[in-house]
Amino acid sequence: MPQPPATRPDGARASAPGAGPASPPPADPVIETRGLTKAYRGGQLAVDGLDLVVPRGSVFGFLGPNGCGKTTTIRMLMGLIDATAGSARVLGSPMPAAGRRVLPKVGALIEGPALYGFLSGRDNLRRFDAADPAADPRTRERRVDQALQRVGLAAAAGKKARAYSLGMKQRLGLAAALLQPRELLVLDEPTNGLDPQGMREIRALVRELAADGTTVFLSSHLLDEIEQVCTHAAVMARGRLITQGTVADLSATVLDTRASGRLTVTTPDPADAARVLKEHGVTELQLTDDRVTGDLPGAADGQVPPDLADLNAALVHAGVRVRAFGTERASLEDVFVQLTGEGFDVAG
Amino acid sequence: MSQAELSQAGAAPRSPRPLWSLGLLRSEITMTFRRWRTLALLAVLAGVPVLVGVAVRIETGRGRSGGGGGGEGGPAFISQVTNNGVFLVFTSLAVTLPFFLPMAIGVIAGDSIAGEAHGGTLRYLLVAPAGRTRLLLVKYATTLTFCLVGTLTVALSALATGALLFPLGEVTLLSGTSIPLAEGLLRALAIAGAVALSLVGVAAIGLFLSTLTTSGIAAMATTVGLLITVQILDTLPQLETIQPYLFPHYWLSFADLLRDPVYWDQLAKNFGLQAVYAAVFGTAAWARFTTRDITA
Incomplete structure (x- = not known):
């Protein structure tokens, strides 16, 4: 028999400490x-x-x-x-x-x-x-x-x-x-x-x-x-x-701090790709084998994020052969690693 | 008392909430008596009177009179067993009271809280929420129920063995007077009650020890070890001054129920002492258990 969700007369003692924060917590937290x-x-x-x-x-x-x-x-x-x-x-x-x-x-x-x-x-x-x-x-x-x-x-x-x-x-x-x-x-x-x-x-x-x-x-x-x-x-x-x-x-x-996520380019010409991307304001570039990743300039830096299509066109114009191109969405895992600065297996 | 509460709980389908909380007691008692360990303990307790009876029977069969008895207090009855099987009840209780019965109690009481903690089921009982005080009371009530059941197991097994191996008849009391068999059986029942009450103190000690640890085995072993130590201390003449405060000191006073009139002095001291132990260790167990962090 489902008990009615006990609407308690909420005369519960208003807990003194921390009362009146700027944004009050949602009513009736569980x-x-x-x-x-x-x-x-x-x-x-x-x-x-x-x-x-x-x-x-x-x-x-x-x-x-x-x-x-x-x-x-x-x-x-x-x-x-x-x-x-x-x-x-x-x-x-x-x-x-x-x-x-x-x-x-x-x-x-x-x-x-x-x-x-x-x-x-x-x-x-x-x-x-x-x-x-x-x-x-x-x-x-x-x-x-x-x-x-x-x-x-x-x-x-x-x-x-x-x-x-x-x-x-x-x-x-x-x-x-x-x-x-x-x-x-x-x-x-x-x-x-x-x-x-x-x-x-x-x-x-x-x-x-x-x-x-x-x-x-x-x-x-x-x-x-x-x-x-x-x-x-x-x-x-x-x-x-x-x-x-x-x-x-x-x-x-995470998306805010990283504008619109991390750009990943797969190419047989990683060095050239990195150079072109840098010219277009991509930061934190990393090269691993045939992958180049980097952060797009974003609103956080006060810049307008470049259109990805333009970026891709720029790469191709510069003679960089592109196998794959796109941004990785930030997952909770990214959030976690960024917030804690550690992996999520065992705390030391 | 637990029996009475039990039947109430079972027979009151329209009962309000306060009676629902007896469900845990019923669950606990059923669970305890369904465990193989409990049944094995009861089987051992039931076996002792059979062994004693058969031994006495064999001894007398060889034409010797039944051996005079070992201890000071109890087995004065043992010589009487061949004349009257009822005396096997008294003898068996006197034989099992010093060790077998309290050891069995120690196992049940020691495991009561610690065993649940060890298995992790304690946290689920507490968030159910069983309530710490209520759970402790239920555990103690169940242990006391086991005291009674264990004692009755010994008594009934002894009565059955005695009736099979020896004649039954008028009971000659320690003071010399004879009473009819029916009254003799009544006295036997009273003695079983007195023996069960003698175990109230050990049960409380076991319960307290059980709240200290998360290892059922450790609590059981400590309880039984303590029992043996105290039993030994109780025999050392140098310790005469403290002996009246040791919980087994007046245990064999139940023999006074076989006097006419009944000699109450030692019996009353025994019950008083057991009550004090129950109060002291019960309170200690409560104080410990209601404040303990349940991390197991």
Whole structure:
């Protein structure tokens, strides 16, 4: 039974710090943190002054290399660990104080699935559902069946969970998050261990849930995953939030600084090509074998970007044989590398 | 008490939300008693009375009277077993109470929180949200249920073995008076209850240790190790002054239920001591568990 999206009389205490910024955050964010900080024993900061705003109805990608503090942040949001400093509000209520009220409306997959190996898939779901005091035992069987079907595990529901493959465990973990209609789904690396087909199914599921109005908070170190399903994204590195906004804006950030993307010319005459391109104001030229890449002059430099067709004509006029010519669109990966100045595999 | 709550939870389909939260207790108890490990523990506990009974039977078959008994407190009954099978219940409880029963409790209690943490299921229970206090209470209630079930397993196995191998009849109490078999069985039940209550303290210690670590095995081993250490300390005469505060000190007081009239002094001390241990370690477990960072 879908709970109405709890329109709470929002007499919630107006949090004093940082009140009245120039651009107020979108009304009623699903997740909002202020200076959220976690220091582990020894003083090492796992999360450092995080100000995160997740708008309602978004599919929010939480991006960062492994070990950058994503999971620690999620654990703080879910009330599993206490923040050292700062505050977090989930669905408008402070966490972890309001956990009992908030968490039944939140489905979570945190750092991979964890199951009782000696119980069947179905019994695992029964168990997690029984742990929720807001779950109606009368509808339990039906909801468990629906969740199993939704993740495509109905046929394997009677098998002991220890016999499941990693992908099946991941699906069962997702099913546990879908036992009730949720306002917010927190999915930490949901496609880990899945084959490409499984990944596609999960993405389809996320889109479907988002279409139903569920806000999805999706953490991943896979950039294309975020790019494919998310409307918003935040980038985290070494415990700090680097940037956040809509995916389009984030890509545009890079497009702005690089005018209209990076020009790539494939030619058997790279030296000549580079010379001609330089004459036409292309900067940051790089030559690799038969490829020449460079940044087009852009609005950022106060110049009018040249027409690509003219540029190509200039190359041909100068006797440069061109095999391929075009600009590469900036991907989230570019954004990421540019923002963090590092790869996205492991933080040092 | 947990039994009563259980049947309520099962039989109240139109119940409001407060009763729904008993679903976790039911889930926990069902899960515990469906595990092979629990069943193996119960099988061991059920096997002890059979072994004792068969041994006594063989001894008497050779024409010797049943051996006089090993320990100071309990096995005074053992010589009585050949005359009356009911005494096998008392003997078996006296044999299992010092180690077998508390070890089994240590396994269940030690694994309660630590096992969930080790498997990672703890984080999913907590975001469900089970609630930390509620989860702890459910775990403790389940451990206490196991105390009762374990004790009853020993008692019933002993009664069945005793009835098979030896005659049943009037029970001669330690104070010399005889009571009818029916009343004797009632006393046996009371003794099983007293033994189960004697385990409340170890259960609380095990639960506390279980909140300290994410390794179920470590918590189990520590609980059992602590039990053995304390049992040894309880026998050293040099430590007489602290012994009344050790949780197993009054365990064998259950024999006083076989006196006429019942001698309550030691029994009351035992229950009081168990209550103190439960309160102290229960509070410690709560304080630790409600503030702990769940990183597993």
